[in-house]
Amino acid sequence: MRSVIEASYFIAAILFIFGLKRMSSPVTARGGIVWAGAGMVVATLVSFLYPGMGNYMLMMTAIFIGGVLAWYSGKKVAMTDMPQMIALYNGMGGGAAAAIAAVELFGGEDHGLVFGTLAVLGGMIGAVSFSGSLVAFAKLQGLMKRNFRFPGQQVFNLLLLAATLATAGYIVLAHADVNTVAIFFLLALILGVTMTLPIGGADMPVVISLYNALTGLAVAFEGFVLQNAAMIIAGTVVGAAGSLLTQLMAKAMNRSLANVLFSGFGEEAGEASEVSGSMKPIEAADVAVMMAFANKVLIIPGYGMAVAQAQHKVWELTQLLKSRGVGVKFAIHPVAGRMPGHMNVLLAEAGVPYDIIYDEDEINPEFPTADVALIIGANDVVNPAARNDPASPIYGMPILNADYAKNVIVIKRGQGTGFSGIENALFFLDHTRMLYGDGQAMASELINEVKAL
CATH class of the missing domain: 3.40.50.1220 (TPP-binding domain)
Known part of the structure; x- marks a missing residue:
């Protein structure tokens, strides 16, 4: 049975990669989505064959609810609202990775140094992607009308990042209790929010592709923890593609990723040279x-x-x-x-x-x-x-x-x-x-x- 599972995951990985390749062109993108979707179906179905797997009714109920919601929203969403939907789905992927990490960490099992590190890193990155993507969704949807900035915000974010990493290290080395794990996830969620709040709408293409890359990375890390080949390969491919896309988007704006995240571009007027002349209307x-x-x-x-x-x-x-x-x-x-x-x-x-x-x-x-x-x-x-x-x-x-x-x-x-x-x-x-x-x-x-x- 193990060989069947591994072979199925290998087939799913091939379908993921083939689908992503076809998504590189508008002409074949639709077919690419279908191929990648087929890979996801294979990976999902073969998960039911895992030895010791239980709660089948709960799993099927969750898949049914998620599938219906995704199908309905996909059919109803306007093309002009697609950025919000992409941001939301990115967040769901990051949230799923964080949830997997939470199950492993709250379980209290000793995963060892390597797998414990991967679990907390995947959980932190997934939680940041989840909350940050939700903020991006709120901005794109018009639920959040302005950018939020306060003096020393970058310093605050750095301190928050340091606190999150320190808590993660403590969890890995000291096998901390559930309260420490809960604080860790809370800090990571807050970090995602505070990172995204000050970023203007002009930078949303870069932010969306960045969180897409982070979601893929989180999934890959959790795949290592679970020893799940499909998650490792799919997460790595998505993370690599998202990282490349983020770099291309930043290059198209002639800006670094750090400049996008920390500069506040799009919020305050620049000091450009004064423009002379007047706008001339036409009928x-x-x-x-x-x-x-x-x-x-x-x-x-x-x-x-x-x-x-x-x-x-x-x-x-x-x-x-x-x-x-x-x-x-x-x-x-x-x-x-x-x-x-x-x-x-x-x-x-x-x-x-x-x-x-x-x-x-x-x-x-x-x-x-x-x-x-x-x-x-x-x-x-x-x-x-x-x-x-x-x-x-x-x-x-x-x-x-x-x-x-x-x-x-x-x-x-x-x-x-x-x-x-x-x-x-x-x-x-x-x-x-x-x-x-x-x-x-x-x-x-x-x-x-x-x-x-």
Whole structure:
């Protein structure tokens, strides 16, 4: 029986890795999710075959409740709310790892130095990921309207981390009682909260990928404790992928992970150079003429498109322009939105073909030959201050070179700044015009105006 279990876990691990590989491309991502899901089914079912396993009814009840809740929420959640759902599911994974550690540690069994260390590390990381992800969910869902900061907060977090690690060490070396274990988990949960509270919304893509990596690491550690090959392999793969993604997201913002966690970027306005000039409004009818008779239009979506749920109207506008012979492409910045790949998910949900969606490196050379760059809901990721102003807080961040286009149209609700808190120099350029209004409403108006030509 043991050989059957190990073989099944090996098959599950292969399915996890194969599924993750297919998730690397939007074209095959859906199939990747199915393959990884099949691996999870195999790993879950074979767990029932473990020698000495009991409480089958309780296990089946828990699986049924969790499965129904996941299926219902997955069917009902809006695509614009996907970042919150990802944050919540990350937290559940971390919480599960912490729960496994809690069962082992509260049981009072002596696991030895190595396995005891892995158990407390997995429990601490899982608890931090759980509570931190819940805070991220609250921020993304709008339940938490502002960032919380107080003097000496970083010092407090460091002291809290030290206290958590010291308690963990005491548990491993002295085989502490249940009260000490409870204090350990409480400290870890508080640490996750205090780490995430001051982080602004602009940094949520990095935070989500970081907690994803931490969840994978926690699962892998607990897999070693339980001697469960599937948990070890799956957790390691998720942890490695999440770590790489976190690094890529931070690089796309030209910032270090420490800067994301401790700088307060997005909360206070930066000291960028003063922007001269004024924002120049334009009417939808004039934009429609400009786009309808263009040769090439590049569309840059941002979080504002997600808020307005304008992706379907934007795709309808794209189809209308393409029917008139206009070449239309979408330009995606890696950190646009509230999670990695947020814009890709929204455009895919609207039915936009993958072959007209381009990332930053692929599309930037095409801006000088574009007749119109249409920006809908994007701000900091198109700010030329990141390229031209060394005094800007976002200086050095790779951006989409929308200012190189012959004409720039910005669909925006008002004249507010982006999450960095600085003015966007692009909006004040001579060849930039502002189309003020809700993204979906303005896209609909553009559709009507183009049809009327």
